Amino acid sequence: MDELNELRVSARNRLLGCIVGIIALGAASVALTRQPFLLFFILIGGFIVSTLVMKKPRQRYRAAFKQACVQQSLQSMFTDLDYHPDWGIPYETIAATKMMYMGDRYHAEDYISARYKGIPFEQSDVHIEEERQSTDSDGHTHTEYVTIFRGRWMIFAFNKEFRAKVQIAQKGFPNAKRKRFFGKKEELFQKVEMESETFNKAFQVFAQNEHDAFYIITPAFMERVQNLAAHNKGKLMFCFVGDRLHIAIHDNKDSFEPGGIFKSVDEEAVMQKIRSEIGIITQFIDELSLDNNLFKQEV
């Protein structure tokens, strides 16, 4: 933790040096040339130079934080851990579910592959953006990227065997996608109304086969999904594909990140924050009783 603080202080001092340098240069140039417009160019140039100068120290601080705090906490919670801060769940894995609109730009990081209570899982932070173009009154075209999903994507081994794909999307979850109207008959999704009106009000269920939807989504499971939704600030989507359960939490959060460089590292607070971020993974396994393998067998 001392080493982490040293890296933070070093990064902070470098940034302060940049700021002081820019101010001094600006003041000197205005005093000497009496041309205030120079200040504008110095600020722009200073910002670019500061960004370049700060890149490495920030990366070192971030890498040290992930190594010292995140990796350590993950190791204490999980077995068979494989953690890569700069990797993510591959684009193809999520696209293959065919249950999420994949936009035009995809970024993922903080890849974790491990086991909890014997259950293998993968997770990473995922950011999906869509390119949008607009034309102003002068006829100039502007391109911007708009976030369509930002949050966690987790993949768990599921404890029941089923054939059809099933999706539960909390109302308000953005850009959930189902291939409803085109494709082979057995691939088509149909909206499924569960017997619980409360559940139907909060969630939408789509499935390739109604029986499998009712098989997976038992009354107890519905209750657990509702509990999880109540305890998570983001919107949830559950996709059952093959023998895997994909869970997406759209909460606009980037987890396992260090705080700002101007605030000293409070070990207790940092570890508490990381534990609560890890707790989101364990919460889903515990609440959904994914370690109960009663229904998985070979006859």
Place this chain on the structure above:
Amino acid sequence: MNPVLIAIIAAVVLLVGYVISLSNRLNKARVKIDEAGSDIDVSLTKRYDVLTKMIDVVKSYARYEKETIFETVRIRQGMTMQEKNEANRVMGENLEKIHILAEHYPDLKASANYNTLQKAIADVEEHLQASRRLYNANVSRYNQMLVAFPSSMIAGMKGLTKEEFFSAEEQKRQDVKMNLDL
């Protein structure tokens, strides 16, 4: 053309369209009940198959058990809901007897075969529950349409009647007399 006449024709067309749409909704609801009913058949058959395997496994243990008697179950196509309920009840009772028997024979309870079948029966029962819930959800929606106006009028004209629910596992326990030759 007289505007009043146009309005009347439009109203009649709309009314006929609405009646056809309601009639179609009732037809679709009936089809969904039939599909869900077939789903119950599949699940009952799976339960029957696993139960038969379980009985084969426990038979040798039960040979000297005078009181352990399994009731005959018959599964066939085209069973009424009442017959399905009855078959399901009997299978539930047979399973209960197998569990009681296993309690008396630790060797049986510990055997790999028995444990595999126990897992299989848990899964099969879960499938049966899914089929039951799906069927009953469809029956509930259909029965609601039969009593709600204006679909109740169309249902009356078509002579549709309420559908029977598929009961949850029969709670009633009764002595069943039969021999061991299953």
